Amino acid sequence: MAEIKLEKLTKRWGDFIGVDNQTIHIHDKEFFVLLGPSGCGKTTTMRMIAGLEEPTDGEIWIGDRMVNDELPKDRDVAMVFQNYGLYPHMTVYDNIAYPLKVRKTPPQEIETRVAKAAEQVELTEFLDRKPKAMSGGQRQRVALARAIVRTPLVFLMDEPLSNLDAKLRVTMRAELKHLSHELKITTVYVTHDQIEAMTLADRIAVMNHGVVQQLGTPDEIYNNPENIFVASFIGSPAMNLIQGSLLDGWFVTTGGTKLTRVGGGDKERVVLGVRAEDFIITDAGQGDIDVPVYATENTGESVLLTIQFGKQRVSAKGDRHLDKKIDDIVGLKVKPEHLYLFDPVTEKRIRPGQ
Amino acid sequence: MTGKQKKQFWNALQVILILTAAFIMLIPIIWIFLAAFKTHVDVYQLKVFFTPTIENFGTVFESPYHLGDKLYNSTVVAGVTVLFAIPIATCAAYSFSRFSLTGEMTMLVMILATQFVPAVVIILPFFVMFRDIGLLDTRLGLILINLAIVMPFAIWMIKGFIDGIPIETEEAAMVDGSTRIQVILNIVLPMAAPGLFTAGIFCFILAWNEFLFALILTNKDAVTLPIGLALFKAEEGDLWNLLSAAGIIIMAPMFVLALIIRKHFVQGMTMGAVR
The missing domain is CATH 3.40.50.300 (P-loop containing nucleotide triphosphate hydrolases)
Incomplete structure (x- = not known):
């Protein structure tokens, strides 16, 4: 002992x-x-x-x-x-x-x-x-x-x-x-x-x-x-890291898409971390944004979608009965309580209120 | 010919070629083998069928040849050489294999480099030195010389075998509670045993067949078997039948040893050689 x-x-x-x-x-x-x-x-x-x-x-x-x-x-x-x-x-x-x-x-x-x-x-x-x-x-x-x-x-x-x-x-x-x-x-x-x-x-x-x-x-x-x-x-698939900026509390991707509200303030460069399972996949038009499917993978227990997100690709985990094909348009929502903001220079977490 | 017949034909041809080549290479040995059982008169005739005699094997041990003394010398010299060479070489090889020593590579190359010097170049200095310190014509002198000859081979060969033992096995033994000495005794030596055995036999063969140094540095008391062969020159010419009998006596142990180690031999040679 x-x-x-x-x-x-x-x-x-x-x-x-x-x-x-x-x-x-x-x-x-x-x-x-x-x-x-x-x-x-x-x-x-x-x-x-x-x-x-x-x-x-x-x-x-x-x-x-x-x-x-x-x-x-x-x-x-x-x-x-x-x-x-x-x-x-x-x-x-x-x-x-x-x-x-x-x-x-x-x-x-x-x-x-x-x-x-x-x-x-x-x-x-x-x-x-x-x-x-x-x-x-x-x-x-x-x-x-x-x-x-x-x-x-x-x-x-x-x-x-x-x-x-x-x-x-x-x-x-x-x-x-x-x-x-x-x-x-x-x-x-x-x-x-x-x-x-x-x-x-x-x-x-x-x-x-x-x-x-x-x-x-x-x-x-x-x-x-x-x-x-x-x-x-940690996590499989790896957490999605989306490059973008913070504009009046909203996260905006480098492509200019306004994605979600993540807190307050402005910052020129931030990285948004979202785990694949913290995306909610919806039909087109019902999510925060509409995006095309780049690839789908059925792992048995779930379906993993790779999504073309502006210039980047992100993965999102969906229900195993999800039936989407390549090039389908899907809606994407994020669970706001599971978002992580990082500083791309120091690579440290930016916590709300900081 | 069908494919199968063709294959059989080539296989047969291969066997015939190999046997022919082997036969050609073995002719001298076959000749010696036959001559050893011939009488002095028969030797000069290339008879394959003759009445064999084992008298030659008796004669070589009698006066004036006393091959027994030479056999004793050879056995003692080769045996003691191995007895000292293997433990010392094992210590050296272990250190080279497991510790990072200053100038490790230089030392290893220098050990090997001693083998690049032709024996004839250093034999006279040895003769003079041995004469001065009284080692001329002694078994001790020959043992020292043979140690110098076999050690580089032994070190490189055994190092190869020890390199082949996973370091984790030793580390596991250390964490399990062993001292370094216990690791060597309980783990390394048993695992390297086939290698040590092979290296030992290899050294024995080297020492047993050593000719040049024994020729120059001995003349009576410490004469070894290869030198003893020169005894069979007489006024009536070379006594080929006796010479052959002695040759067989020299070769026989080598054949036995070669059979024993043939399995490990190639492995031992390459493991030691490539690094």
Whole structure:
């Protein structure tokens, strides 16, 4: 049981900045997700917590210990790697038992603990196999079992699901969630998959260029993005970002279309963020504006329309029974309570009253 | 001819060509093999059918040839060379593979570059040095020379095998609670074992067949098998039957070893060589 405190943590390789002076506090028993595109510093941050990477600057605290100078083995963490990092020359049993063996746990206890861990990830019948003879999902379970066989202070998971196929990923995601609920151990989870982040996390830190862009609950991240990066990174399809200006409280697109009222004031350049599901698709003439359909995609659960919006294209999500064809004219309305205004220069959110 | 017959014809032709080529290449060895079982008189006739004798294999171990001593020398020299070469090379290879060392590439190239120097160029300095420090005609001297010869190969080869081990496996072991030494002993060595084995046999073959240094640096006590072959020159000419018997004794272990490692050999060579 431990909280993790990263104080002004920095990692540089020569001129390249991996993690830039970040302070993050991860609460005890929290499932904390580091989310971001590749190269954003999320994995580096995790590797510094594990002790596999040495910070250039700053402090790492696990519980009440400053662990900067401690070897990985002394930090009392367990880690699950993207490509599992199993020991191919050992059986599944020996793989799971390794962390206990190397810490000189009594043989009797090793046996019971391995049996329990194997049961938790449903591997009991495979204990005699070598990793080579197992599928990707099973290997991932072995890696998980090896992590949970001990009771570490912290779990670290580095994109543990990204090598699995889509279907298995969804199943394993649920299993992970169940497992973390059962174990109640502080977990840091690295992913570039926003759905994984949204579904698993208690709190998410969205990172880019070595800097945390926003830190909050999945709900806050989704519904209250701080800047353009967070807004466009979270959500599928990505949030529509419409260039335009603010004229007496109305948002006017660069093409000159007056779209909707978003607050007060004038501003020469703003970006309006609208999620696809926050558009209401109506018949022509019944919305705020009429626009032609550029493409339609039926995903089964809904129909996604790509709409030619002046010079830009936006996507709008409609009911699955929506029957529109390419070049049809549809009406578009926005839900005013779900609009986001951003400053195109600073890329920061412009909040009403600012 | 139908398509199937055509294919069979080409396959047969291929086999015949390969066998012919192999036969041509193996002629000297076949000749030696036959000669080893012939009497001194029979050797000079290209008879394929003759009454075989195994007398030659006895004679070479007797006085004045004492091939047994040379066999012992060769075994000790090659064996001890491997015994030292592999652990040392493994340490070096691990460091090269896993740590970023200053001047890493330069060092690696220089290690390999020692192999570019023709042996004849450095053999006289070696002779003089060995004479001065009393290593001439000693097995220890030969072991040192052979170590210098096999180490570059061993380091490059083993580095290739260690490079092939995913770094995550080692990192996992470290997070799981191992020290660096435990990682090497518990994870790296077992995983690289086939590579170490292959490298060991490769080094053994190199040391076993080493000729030039042994020729110059030994004359009596530390003479190895390849040099021992020169013994079979007598007043009545070259004793080809004895020479062949000794040749077989030298080659036999190499054939066995080659069979053992043939599976790993190509892989080991390319893995070490390409990087």
